[in-house]
Amino acid sequence: MPTDNSFATIDQAAWEDLVARFDGRMWAVARAFGLSAADAADAVQGAWLRLVENAGAIRDPERIGAWLVTTTRHEAARLSRKARGEVVSDLDVPDTTLPDPTAAVVDADFGRQVWRRLDLLGEPCRSLIRLYVLHPEARYAQIAVRLDLPVGSIGPTRARCMARLRALVEEENR
Amino acid sequence: MREEYLLAALRMGAGADPVPEGVSAAARAVFGLRVPGGVPAGPVDLPVPPGTRSSAEAGTAQTETAQAGAVQTGVRRFSADGLVIDIETAVTGGRMEVAGQVSPLPGPDARIEVRTPHIAKVRVPSGSGHFAVAGLPPGWVSVVCHRPGHPPVFTRWIHVRP
Structure with a gap:
């Protein structure tokens, strides 16, 4: 990693180190938008391409991880809207000086903490979130059958359960 | 969060x-x-054609040409270092076509490189600055203009899928 705040001078080894450190997080974020594997791969690759084309504008190499995760989220959101048939611009990118500081939570250690909080939730939240997390390709209809819930209730219940889990985690980290 | x-x-x-x-x-x-020493060309709005509601729609609207079996996207314009690069993309039969124009005319020794992450094709622009490439895999694509005596100018990467 360069130390002169000149990210443009990064070499191949430093680049590969960046990939090793962040590609798992970027992939997880892209998939969290419900993208297929092919679309998620495009979103992740798009974020790396944005890094190449913005290399001269990166002034704080220490924040590259947050920038990569933020940019992946941006590309994933755009591809998700496109997949739903919305007309979206492919030319707007996030401000390179403003990576999302909350991106730091995309981390396996933090994820394990969240799993412990999940155990504090009652049913059906615990089982629903577990299924949703561990089976990214599962459809609501499949989850409904597994949990014996009306399929129409899966989306709203999932949103409510995730909101409760998020509140628990934020309370713990306050 | x-x-x-x-x-x-x-x-x-x-x-x-x-x-x-x-x-x-x-x-x-x-x-x-990476394009060492290259100049990134940012997107610029196209002039609004008569009858179009906004330049944004002119620049990014996607038009499905079902009759031709192709999905065609609008023209995108990029500019840097006194150079304008217009790009139009289409996907036909699962392959991507990229056509465009550089202006002003970049000189007789200029080369246009159309790149995807997997393959790059180089073209000599025509006398009017036009270029075209076919048979590319859909996905991310960028165009680089190489001019003797000038740094290369490269467009932002754009995403093209059927």
Whole structure:
């Protein structure tokens, strides 16, 4: 990693180190938008391409991880809207000086903490979130059958359960 | 805290849905797509054609040409270092076509490089600055204009899928 705040001078080894450190997080974020594997791969690759084309504008190499995760989220959101048939611009990118500081939570250690909080939730939240997390390709209809819930209730219940889990985690980290 | 980040952290914490090796390999290969000394050309609005409601629609609207079996996207314009690069893309039969024009005329020794992460094709622009490439894999694409005596000018990467 360069130390002169000149990210443009990064070499191949430093680049590969960046990939090793962040590609798992970027992939997880892209998939969290419900993208297929092919679309998620495009979103992740798009974020790396944005890094190449913005290399001269990166002034704080220490924040590259947050920038990569933020940019992946941006590309994933755009591809998700496109997949739903919305007309979206492919030319707007996030401000390179403003990576999302909350991106730091995309981390396996933090994820394990969240799993412990999940155990504090009652049913059906615990089982629903577990299924949703561990089976990214599962459809609501499949989850409904597994949990014996009306399929129409899966989306709203999932949103409510995730909101409760998020509140628990934020309370713990306050 | 964003729900997507929470969900991503949960999956990472459980070791579920790890990143495929192909995605990591593609990320490593992006390093080779840098344009050392190049000048990034940012998007600029196109002039609003008569009857069009806004320049944004003119620049990014997607038109499905079902009769031709192709999905065609609008013209995108990029500019830097006194050079304008217009690009139009289409996907036909699962392959991407890229056509465009550079202006002002970049000189007789100029070369246009149309790049995807997998393949690059080089063209000599015509006397009117036009260029065209076919048979590319759909996905990310960028155009680089090489002019003797000038730094290369490269467009932002754009995403093209059927």
